[in-house]
Amino acid sequence: MACTKATFTFSQYCSDRCSSSRRRRRASAVSFFNGNSVMRLSSHRGALLTNNVLETSKSKDKSSSNNNIILVSEKLGEAGLKVLREWGDVECAYDLSPEELCSKISCCDALIVRSATKVTREVFQASKGRLKVVGRAGVGIDNVDLQAATEFGCIVVNAPTSNTVAAAELAIAHLAAMARNVARADASMKASKWERNKYVGVSMVGKTVAIMGFGKVGYEVARRAKAALGMNVVAHDPYASADRASAIGVHLVSFDEAISNADFISLHMPLIPSTHKIFNHTSFAKMKRGARIINVARGGVIDEDDLVRALDDGTVAEAALDVFTEEPPAKDSKLVKHEKVTVTPHLGGSTKEAQEGVAIEIAEAVMGALKGELSARAVNAPAVPTELVAELAPYVVLAEKLGRVAVQLVSESRDVKVVYRSADLDTRLLRAMIIKGLIEPTSNSAINLVNADFIAKEKGVRISEEIIAGVELIDSIQLQISNVISIEGKVKYGSPHLTRVGSFDVDVSLEGNLILYRQVDQPGMIGRVGTILGQHNINVSFMSLGRTCRRKMAIVAIGVDEEPSKEALQHIGSLPAIQDLVFLKL
Numbered sequence: 001m002a003c004t005k006a007t008f009t010f011s012q013y014c015s016d017r018c019s020s021s022r023r024r025r026r027a028s029a030v031s032f033f034n035g036n037s038v039m040r041l042s043s044h045r046g047a048l049l050t051n052n053v054l055e056t057s058k059s060k061d062k063s064s065s066n067n068n069i070i071l072v073s074e075k076l077g078e079a080g081l082k083v084l085r086e087w088g089d090v091e092c093a094y095d096l097s098p099e100e101l102c103s104k105i106s107c108c109d110a111l112i113v114r115s116a117t118k119v120t121r122e123v124f125q126a127s128k129g130r131l132k133v134v135g136r137a138g139v140g141i142d143n144v145d146l147q148a149a150t151e152f153g154c155i156v157v158n159a160p161t162s163n164t165v166a167a168a169e170l171a172i173a174h175l176a177a178m179a180r181n182v183a184r185a186d187a188s189m190k191a192s193k194w195e196r197n198k199y200v201g202v203s204m205v206g207k208t209v210a211i212m213g214f215g216k217v218g219y220e221v222a223r224r225a226k227a228a229l230g231m232n233v234v235a236h237d238p239y240a241s242a243d244r245a246s247a248i249g250v251h252l253v254s255f256d257e258a259i260s261n262a263d264f265i266s267l268h269m270p271l272i273p274s275t276h277k278i279f280n281h282t283s284f285a286k287m288k289r290g291a292r293i294i295n296v297a298r299g300g301v302i303d304e305d306d307l308v309r310a311l312d313d314g315t316v317a318e319a320a321l322d323v324f325t326e327e328p329p330a331k332d333s334k335l336v337k338h339e340k341v342t343v344t345p346h347l348g349g350s351t352k353e354a355q356e357g358v359a360i361e362i363a364e365a366v367m368g369a370l371k372g373e374l375s376a377r378a379v380n381a382p383a384v385p386t387e388l389v390a391e392l393a394p395y396v397v398l399a400e401k402l403g404r405v406a407v408q409l410v411s412e413s414r415d416v417k418v419v420y421r422s423a424d425l426d427t428r429l430l431r432a433m434i435i436k437g438l439i440e441p442t443s444n445s446a447i448n449l450v451n452a453d454f455i456a457k458e459k460g461v462r463i464s465e466e467i468i469a470g471v472e473l474i475d476s477i478q479l480q481i482s483n484v485i486s487i488e489g490k491v492k493y494g495s496p497h498l499t500r501v502g503s504f505d506v507d508v509s510l511e512g513n514l515i516l517y518r519q520v521d522q523p524g525m526i527g528r529v530g531t532i533l534g535q536h537n538i539n540v541s542f543m544s545l546g547r548t549c550r551r552k553m554a555i556v557a558i559g560v561d562e563e564p565s566k567e568a569l570q571h572i573g574s575l576p577a578i579q580d581l582v583f584l585k586l
């Protein structure tokens with residue numbers, strides 16, 4: 001998904017009205033996971049609009065614990081091991097080679113890992129269906145093949161909250177130690193030197209730190225940098241709440257603004273396709289000369305070769321790194337050996353307190369999953385039963401696409417009201433898919449039926465729902481986004497269509513690349529825009545124009561085969577009659 005301009009201001013055109021008549025859902029019980037551990041969701045008549053469907057029973061019933069074998073492949077806190085032993089036979093086997101892990105796994109019901117164990121497709125294949133749960137004792141799940149886990153009916157759970165402060169503290173420690181040359185001065189003294197002039201540092205007070213990724217860890221770093229170190233703090237996070245930031249005196253700014261003005265740049269975003277090597281030659285060139293970088297997130301967000309060059313030519317003054325593209329890095333890694341770099345071996349989550357917390361958090365999540373409960377910590381997609389898929393499949397796609405459109409139209413899509421026009425509907429799966437569309441492109445976790453409500457709540461995204469009596473299973477789904485704009489979609493000929501934007505009727509297939517804008521309804525516009533697209537060698541697949549009356553405003557959606565360049569979009573957007581142009585990749 002890409003978004004060239006995230007803010008869309010159709011407010012004046014939002015005149016959609018919704019009937020308040022509400023239908024109740026039928027009571028149902030649906031299993032959403034294949035495999036040995038079947039997880040059941042029970043819906044209760046009239047209760048689903050507000051209820052969180054996740055159940056986290058703390059039952060210590062050990063009646064079915066006898067045969068559970070739990071393999072722990074990395075060091076886990078004793079308190080967590082104790083919880084696990086109540087529920088199964090725990091085997092701790094550290095430093096397994098991939099082959100050893102594969103050979104052990106076929107006898108295991110659960111596997112608990114941290115960041116070093118690569119839980120690959122081969123591991124799931126080797127488990128031959130016995131592995132029911134993978135527990136990631138920590139936040140980042142980039143070492144677990146979630147797609148393979150889902151395909152093999154294995155639930156993946158993580159422990160996203162217990163090491164937040166530990167990671168934030170290490171980021172602050174790196175920031176301060178780098179500013180004051182602590183590591184290098186220590187090494188110098190241990191080499192029997194006394195080099196006071198060589199290790200004159202830089203002050204932190206009054207300097208600007210840019211927090212790149214204002215999630216759990218970023219927030220804690222920001223708070224500490226501001227309150228304890230007296231720094232100016234700006235943050236970049238396309239999906240963070242400006243209110244949450246301003247509450248602690250932090251300004252949310254664009255990526256370029258953040259990196260071009262900061263003295264220190266601290267990275268706290270997840271490693272996802274859109275952040276892979278986001279810090280590269282181009283972004284280093286935009287930084288204030290002599291900026292200092294701290295990375296306690298993931299090595300993969302930095303192009304390490306480019307960083308070495310930026311350090312060599314002085315673009316970046318220093319870097320303090322806890323994480324690396326490959327861990328451990330090569331023994332002769334230029335980056336690790338670089339004189340302007342200080343390193344730690346992925347210690348962000350490694351405090352006694354955090355490890356105790358993470359161990360208990362993951363042990364409880366794994367135990368719950370082994371018992372067949374739905375877990376609020378689940379991060380992979382559910383295997384939905386065939387009957388349900390067949391019935392809801394096209395609407396599931398529609399729901400996710402509408403969520404994706406919404407987040408691209410209004411970057412702060414935090415209040416979303418969903419109005420279903422339906423004959424009879426259990427909305428949980430659709431709601432989960434809308435949440436997935438709204439949040440997943442910006443999040444570390446894969447969102448599914450199990451964790452959607454939980455994550456929406458955690459991210460401050462409020463979803464309310466209303467069902468209006470309809471004729472079909474689902475006539476339409478409407479999203480009213482943050483009181484700014486509403487969009488409506490329908491399934492037409494089996495595929496998802498955008499049918500209304502604000503008060504304008506449109507008919508747009510929600511697939512591929514879409515250019516959407518408002519324009520003054522006047523002759524010659526289609527020709528002008530078509531000519532620009534032609535000049536940029538962009539093929540139009542369809543065009544849809546919706547208007548409420550002649551020669552006023554209209555909304556235009558253009559499907560394009562190729563992704564337009566920024567220049568092409570700017571060219572179209574610069575036509576005087578055109579407003580609020582966005583490019584959506586669906």
Ligand SMILES: NC(=O)C1=CN([C@@H]2O[C@H](COP(=O)(O)OP(=O)(O)OC[C@H]3O[C@@H](n4cnc5c(N)ncnc54)[C@H](O)[C@@H]3O)[C@@H](O)[C@H]2O)C=CC1
Nearest residue numbers: 140167213214215216217237239268269270296297348349
């Ligand atoms: N070094 C270590 O031992 C540890 C590392 N971590 C890592 O720290 C990172 C952050 O963790 P949490 O704060 O718990 O996650 P989080 O999910 O609470 O926060 C991540 C934030 O990044 C934002 N984001 C997504 N794409 C972005 C982009 N392109 N630019 C800027 N922001 C973007 C998201 O909107 C979200 O607010 C993760 O990568 C995690 O794996 C976490 C704990 C320990």
Ligand SMILES: O=C(O)C(=O)COP(=O)(O)O
Nearest residue numbers: 114115137138139140349
């Ligand atoms: O929680 C995370 O994302 C971490 O990076 C911590 O990793 P670890 O469990 O210490 O290997």
